[in-house]
Amino acid sequence: MNIFIVGINGKMGRVLCERAPELGVTVSGGLDKVSSPLYPTFTRAADVNVPVDAVIDFSRPETLGEIISLCKKYNCPCVLSTTGYRASDEQQIRKLAEKVAVFKSENMSLGVNALSILAGKAAEILKDFDVEIIERHHNQKADAPSGTAKLLCRSVEKGLAYSPDYVYGREGNCKRKPHEIGVHAIRGGSIVGEHEIAFCGSDEVVTLSHSAGSRKIFADGALKAAKWLTGKKAGLYDMHDMLGL
Numbered sequence: 587m588n589i590f591i592v593g594i595n596g597k598m599g600r601v602l603c604e605r606a607p608e609l610g611v612t613v614s615g616g617l618d619k620v621s622s623p624l625y626p627t628f629t630r631a632a633d634v635n636v637p638v639d640a641v642i643d644f645s646r647p648e649t650l651g652e653i654i655s656l657c658k659k660y661n662c663p664c665v666l667s668t669t670g671y672r673a674s675d676e677q678q679i680r681k682l683a684e685k686v687a688v689f690k691s692e693n694m695s696l697g698v699n700a701l702s703i704l705a706g707k708a709a710e711i712l713k714d715f716d717v718e719i720i721e722r723h724h725n726q727k728a729d730a731p732s733g734t735a736k737l738l739c740r741s742v743e744k745g746l747a748y749s750p751d752y753v754y755g756r757e758g759n760c761k762r763k764p765h766e767i768g769v770h771a772i773r774g775g776s777i778v779g780e781h782e783i784a785f786c787g788s789d790e791v792v793t794l795s796h797s798a799g800s801r802k803i804f805a806d807g808a809l810k811a812a813k814w815l816t817g818k819k820a821g822l823y824d825m826h827d828m829l830g831l
């Protein structure tokens with residue numbers, strides 16, 4: 587199976603290239619502003635001339651147009667792992683999913699997807715507890731809060747009996763109101779990714795957390811997703827579909 591990597595020379599792209607042989611897939615090339623020293627690298631979908639069975643993307647929302655062109659050119663599925671998409675991007679992704687199989691997840695690890703289910707269940711049980719979400723990432727991360735924090739917010743929301751108001755960080759005169767969910771982003775050093783959901787009640791706190799030890803967990807998840815997409819009909823899929831959760 588030939589995989590084409592968008593963002594091939596980035597932190598995640600390089601880990602994907604390392605992990606691909608172990609998962610039995612071939613990297614045929616990639617798209618990036620900066621050329622990969624190992625694989626044919628292109629800056630425009632129109633110029634791509636290598637075999638492509640599936641596209642895996644770990645880049646920036648700005649590459650979405652090229653990804654759409656590439657999937658149409660090769661009539662192939664894609665795995666979208668980039669975070670920070672705007673509402674207009676999400677609309678374009680849904681449109682692409684009418685034509686090809688699109689797999690999209692803000693977090694490709696098994697652990698975080700298990701955590702998201704646990705978070706929904708905890709919210710359901712701990713009805714009156716205040717919920718706060720804290721995420722920590724390296725100092726190069728472009729977007730905040732992280733895509734994973736947003737995914738966890740959606741999971742918690744499913745378990746709540748009310749529609750929460752999100753508060754991103756706090757400063758000054760900002761006493762906590764009922765039905766708030768506080769979301770806090772910490773940036774520093776080389777932290778791969780840590781997420782914590784605190785359910786704070788009267789005299790007790792329940793904390794659920796996940797810590798990524800390396801980028802391998804995301805690369806392996808994306809490579810497995812690309813293989814899983816083979817032969818799937820057009821549509822929008824996520825980790826819960828693949829893991830049968």
Ligand SMILES: NC(=O)c1ccc[n+]([C@@H]2O[C@H](COP(=O)([O-])OP(=O)(O)OC[C@H]3O[C@@H](n4cnc5c(N)ncnc54)[C@H](O)[C@@H]3O)[C@@H](O)[C@H]2O)c1
Pocket residue numbers: 592593594595596597598599617618619620629643644645646648649666667668669670691692693694695733804
């Ligand atoms: N879904 C997940 O599990 C998961 C896990 C880790 C990272 N991510 C996301 O993946 C994305 C990439 O993360 P990273 O740490 O590898 O970032 P990075 O900055 O190290 O790499 C991004 C790469 O994309 C390239 N790029 C950016 N804009 C481009 C453009 N317009 N055209 C061509 N190439 C372009 C850059 O040159 C770079 O090589 C981020 O959005 C991050 O949040 C998702």
